[in-house]
Amino acid sequence: MKRRYRRMSAAQSAELWDRWKAGEGLKSIGRVFGTTSSCIFNHIRGSGGIRPLLRRRSRLALTLAEREEISRGLVAGRSLRAIAAALDRSASTLSREIARNGGADRYRAAAADSQAWKRSLRPKSCKLALHHPLRQLVVAKLQLEWSPQQIAGWLKRSHPHDEALQVSHETIYRSLYVQARGALKKELMEHLRTRRAIRRSRHATMKGKRVGHIADAVSISERPAAAEDRAVPGHWEGDLLCGSNNSFIVTLVEVSVVKSFGTDGGVI
Numbered sequence: 001m002k003r004r005y006r007r008m009s010a011a012q013s014a015e016l017w018d019r020w021k022a023g024e025g026l027k028s029i030g031r032v033f034g035t036t037s038s039c040i041f042n043h044i045r046g047s048g049g050i051r052p053l054l055r056r057r058s059r060l061a062l063t064l065a066e067r068e069e070i071s072r073g074l075v076a077g078r079s080l081r082a083i084a085a086a087l088d089r090s091a092s093t094l095s096r097e098i099a100r101n102g103g104a105d106r107y108r109a110a111a112a113d114s115q116a117w118k119r120s121l122r123p124k125s126c127k128l129a130l131h132h133p134l135r136q137l138v139v140a141k142l143q144l145e146w147s148p149q150q151i152a153g154w155l156k157r158s159h160p161h162d163e164a165l166q167v168s169h170e171t172i173y174r175s176l177y178v179q180a181r182g183a184l185k186k187e188l189m190e191h192l193r194t195r196r197a198i199r200r201s202r203h204a205t206m207k208g209k210r211v212g213h214i215a216d217a218v219s220i221s222e223r224p225a226a227a228e229d230r231a232v233p234g235h236w237e238g239d240l241l242c243g244s245n246n247s248f249i250v251t252l253v254e255v256s257v258v259k260s261f262g263t264d265g266g267v268i
Contacts, residue, residue: 008033008043017051020044041198048177049198061116062089062097067109070094074104127167128175128184134165138172139184142191148172 008016012033019029026037033040057063062070066087073083080098084091098104101112128135134155141151148169159165175184177198227235233254241249 013043016040016043020049021051045198048174050174050177055117055120058120061120062093062113064109064113067097067112070097071107071109074098074107126175127171131164134167135184137165138167139188142172142184142188145191145193147193 016029016033019032026040030037030040066089069087070083073086080091080094084094087094097112098107101107101115128138137155138151141154142148146154151172152167152169155166172184176189176192226232235254237253239251241251243249
């Protein structure tokens with residue numbers, strides 16, 4: 001039976017991100033929440049696999065409980081000054097709150113609180129989006145397949161006294177994986193060595209990833225005919241066996257076939 005996606009609560013989302021940061025895979029997390037790996041992927045891909053910053057309400061902002069008191073006071077026919085005095089708030093604060101949320105007749109506490117959260121979103125442009133020369137330097141190095149760590153180190157050494165031309169590797173990663181920032185194009189992710197669609201935890205396993213692959217490797221299908229038919233001695237095949245605890249064994253096998261002839265002239 002196909003399991004449907006359920007909207008996660010704040011506590012569930014926090015647990016999901018904790019597990020993702022600890023290096024758990026999508027399928028493993030999905031089993032914990034009783035859903036599919038694709039649902040977990042959809043939950044984290046919006047931020048590129050990078051945990052969103054926790055939003056906090058300003059201590060000066062009206063709370064949901066205060067908005068409910070305003071709503072009850074309006075229904076009871078109390079004056080704004082009376083409601084404001086009970087909440088220890090300014091009457092002008094309540095007047096603006098009610099006016100921006102439909103007026104006294106249409107004011108609803110839950111809807112007003114939700115709109116307040118949406119209005120409080122003020123995304124700050126990242127450094128790469130604001131500084132064109134710095135962005136061009138980063139783009140040029142990414143196209144040369146430099147890692148973000150190499151780029152950050154090179155910028156710091158090349159421009160030690162100019163902070164406008166310095167950026168951390170984490171900012172580069174976030175600008176690549178969080179496309180909402182609008183700083184670096186998604187196509188540049190192809191130049192990263194891991195070529196992941198989302199950011200993975202450094203605690204995650206690297207098995208099955210194309211990390212440390214041989215540059216300009218020649219496929220075994222392109223080996224010469226003399227080695228393919230194994231008729232000429234001197235051709236070798238090598239392989240690397242990886243075990244636990246960083247143990248490795250290199251195997252070398254000569255691929256030539258030794259032919260023996262019987263008394264009737266046939267090949268044995």
